[in-house]
Amino acid sequence: MSDDLPELTADLCARLRDAFLAARYDADGVVEALGGQAHAALGRGEPVPALRASRDAGALGTFIRLFLLGEAVPEREVAAALGSLPLGDAVAAGLLRADGERLRAGLDVRPHGDEEGSWWVVADLDSDQLGGPVPEDHVLGVGHASLSLIRATSRRPVGTLLDLGTGNGVQALHGSRHAQRVTATDVSARALRLAQGTFRLNELDVELVQGEWFAPVARRRFDQIVCNPPFVVGPPRVDYVYRDSGLAGDDASALVVRQLPAFLTEGGVGHLLASWLHVEGEDWADRVSRWLPKGTDAWFVQRDIAEPALYVGTWLRDAGIDARSAEGRAKAEAWLDWFAANDVAGVGFGFVTLRRTEGTPTIVCEDLRQAYDDPLGGEAAAWLDRVEWLRGxxxxxxxxxxxxxxxxxxxxxxxxxxxxxxxxxxxxxxxxxxxxxxxxxxxxxxxxxxxxxxxxxxxxxxxxxxxxxxxxxxxxxxxxxxxxxxxxxxxxxxxx
Missing domain, CATH: 1.10.10 (Arc Repressor Mutant, subunit A)
Structure with missing residues (x-):
C-alpha cells in the first residue's frame, strides 16, 4: 500500500475552491469551454479535440489540461490559475507533482454534476495517468458502477444517511441533497483522506469514520444506507481494496445484505450494488433470498450475467493486466479453477433494494437485462410504495x-x-x-x-x-x- 496520504486541509480546499469558481471549472463550464464535439470525444477517450479547445480557455483551460487531460503544464500557468493557493502547498499536499519545470496533477480532481448543480470529486490518478500500475489502496474515480448506483438510489428526504464504503465520496455528495445528516465510512485510510478532500472542497459537513463493514457504526441506525461494496466474485484475495473484499465467492454481497437491515430505522431503505454466483443446479433467486434476515422487504434486480471466462477477462483488464502475460495467465488459471471447483456457471450483477419492516416481508427477484433510460431510483421508491399498499x-x-x-x-x-x-x-x-x-x-x-x-x-x-x-x-x-x-x-x- 502507498504510505503517503494526501493532506487536503480546509484552508487548501477553500483556496482551491475559489480558484475553481473563478475559472468556472465546473460541469457546465467545462462543456461550454470544450464544446459539444470535443467534450464527447473526451468521453470516448480521444483527448486531442479537448486539448485544442482548451488552449485558449485561460485558467479553465489550465485546469482542464491538468486534471482532465493529464498534461504537464508550465508552472507559471498553474500558479496563475491557482490564485491564492501557493504552488508549494499544492505540491506538498499531493494535489500536484513536479515534472521537470512543469507540473502535473497528483490527484484526479474533476467536476461531477446533477440536475441541481455541480461538485468536485477527488480521487487517485488511474494507471494511464500514472504511466504504471496503481497501488492496492487505489481510490477509484467516478466510474460506471458509481453512476449506476447513483441512478438506482431513491431520493426522498431522510434524516440520516450512511454511505458504507464511501471511496471518493460521490454517493455521499448525492445523499447530501436529500439527507439532513450524512455519515461516510471506509476501511481505507487513503479513501477517507480523499473523501474528506471531496467534502471540504464542496463545503459539506460529513461525518467520516474508519473501519471494516458496519463496525464503525455499531449500535446505530439510519433512515437510508447506500453501499457500493467490493463485490468482485472469485477466490479470497485482495488485489485492490476498492473492488476486492478478501472473502470468497459472493460472500461480500451476502454479508452486506445480511447485516444492512439491522442498521436501518423502521421503514428505512438500503440500496446497494451486488454480485451473486449462478451455481449449477441452483436458482440464483433462491441463493440471494437465503441471505435475507427476517423482517426485510427485498427487491433483487439482475442487470447482467457474465460467463466465467468473460468475467475473469474483464477484471484482468480492469487491473491493467495483459491476459497473455505470465501474470495474466496465472491469475486467470487460478480464478477459473476456483469457478470450476465451485460449479460456477456464471456471475450475476445488479441492484438490491432493502427495507426494514414489521409486516410480512415481500421478496422479489427478477431479471431486468433489457436496455432502459429512466433511473431506477424513482422506480425503487415507487416499488416499495406499491408493496406497502399490497401488504395492507x-x-x-x-x-x-x-x-x-x-x-x-x-x-x-x-x-x-x-x-x-x-x-x-x-x-x-x-x-x-x-x-x-x-x-x-x-x-x-x-x-x-x-x-x-x-x-x-x-x-x-x-x-x-x-x-x-x-x-x-x-x-x-x-x-x-x-x-x-x-x-x-x-x-x-x-x-x-
Whole structure:
C-alpha cells in the first residue's frame, strides 16, 4: 500500500475552491469551454479535440489540461490559475507533482454534476495517468458502477444517511441533497483522506469514520444506507481494496445484505450494488433470498450475467493486466479453477433494494437485462410504495377500482392463418421506467380493457365470467395474483 496520504486541509480546499469558481471549472463550464464535439470525444477517450479547445480557455483551460487531460503544464500557468493557493502547498499536499519545470496533477480532481448543480470529486490518478500500475489502496474515480448506483438510489428526504464504503465520496455528495445528516465510512485510510478532500472542497459537513463493514457504526441506525461494496466474485484475495473484499465467492454481497437491515430505522431503505454466483443446479433467486434476515422487504434486480471466462477477462483488464502475460495467465488459471471447483456457471450483477419492516416481508427477484433510460431510483421508491399498499390491501383487491396508466400499451404479435391474422402473443408493455412487460391470455387482456377507473375489480370479473361462460370464483382466484404483480410493476394504478 502507498504510505503517503494526501493532506487536503480546509484552508487548501477553500483556496482551491475559489480558484475553481473563478475559472468556472465546473460541469457546465467545462462543456461550454470544450464544446459539444470535443467534450464527447473526451468521453470516448480521444483527448486531442479537448486539448485544442482548451488552449485558449485561460485558467479553465489550465485546469482542464491538468486534471482532465493529464498534461504537464508550465508552472507559471498553474500558479496563475491557482490564485491564492501557493504552488508549494499544492505540491506538498499531493494535489500536484513536479515534472521537470512543469507540473502535473497528483490527484484526479474533476467536476461531477446533477440536475441541481455541480461538485468536485477527488480521487487517485488511474494507471494511464500514472504511466504504471496503481497501488492496492487505489481510490477509484467516478466510474460506471458509481453512476449506476447513483441512478438506482431513491431520493426522498431522510434524516440520516450512511454511505458504507464511501471511496471518493460521490454517493455521499448525492445523499447530501436529500439527507439532513450524512455519515461516510471506509476501511481505507487513503479513501477517507480523499473523501474528506471531496467534502471540504464542496463545503459539506460529513461525518467520516474508519473501519471494516458496519463496525464503525455499531449500535446505530439510519433512515437510508447506500453501499457500493467490493463485490468482485472469485477466490479470497485482495488485489485492490476498492473492488476486492478478501472473502470468497459472493460472500461480500451476502454479508452486506445480511447485516444492512439491522442498521436501518423502521421503514428505512438500503440500496446497494451486488454480485451473486449462478451455481449449477441452483436458482440464483433462491441463493440471494437465503441471505435475507427476517423482517426485510427485498427487491433483487439482475442487470447482467457474465460467463466465467468473460468475467475473469474483464477484471484482468480492469487491473491493467495483459491476459497473455505470465501474470495474466496465472491469475486467470487460478480464478477459473476456483469457478470450476465451485460449479460456477456464471456471475450475476445488479441492484438490491432493502427495507426494514414489521409486516410480512415481500421478496422479489427478477431479471431486468433489457436496455432502459429512466433511473431506477424513482422506480425503487415507487416499488416499495406499491408493496406497502399490497401488504395492507392485498385481501381487498376485488373491491378496488383500478386503471391502466397511460404509459402502458398492449402489443400484439399475429401470424397469418386460414381465417386472416391470428394473435399468438398479447403483451402488456410499460413504456416508462424499466419498461416492464407481461404476456397476457385472452381473459386477462379483456379484464384489463375494463380497468378504466370506474368499476371495482369484482364487478369486472363478474361481467367477464358471464361473457366467457366462466366460473366467477375460479376466475377471481386466477386473476388476483396477476393483478397483484401488475400493481407491483406499476402497470395497474389504484383509483379507489
Amino acid at each position: 390491501h392485498g385481501s381487498q383487491l376485488a373491491d378496488t377500482v383500478f386503471r391502466v396508466p397511460d404509459t402502458v400499451v398492449l402489443e400484439r404479435i399475429e401470424e397469418p392463418s386460414d381465417e386472416g391474422w391470428r394473435t399468438v402473443i398479447s403483451r402488456l408493455h410499460r413504456t416508462d421506467g424499466p419498461g416492464w412487460q407481461h404476456e397476457l391470455d385472452e381473459l386477462a387482456t379483456a379484464l384489463l380493457a375494463g380497468c378504466r377507473g370506474v368499476l371495482p375489480l369484482a364487478d369486472l370479473l363478474g361481467l367477464l365470467a358471464v361473457a366467457h361462460d366462466e366460473d366467477e370464483a375460479e376466475l377471481e382466484r386466477a386473476a388476483l395474483p396477476i393483478v397483484a404483480e401488475l400493481v407491483r410493476h406499476g402497470m395497474l394504478e389504484v383509483v379507489a
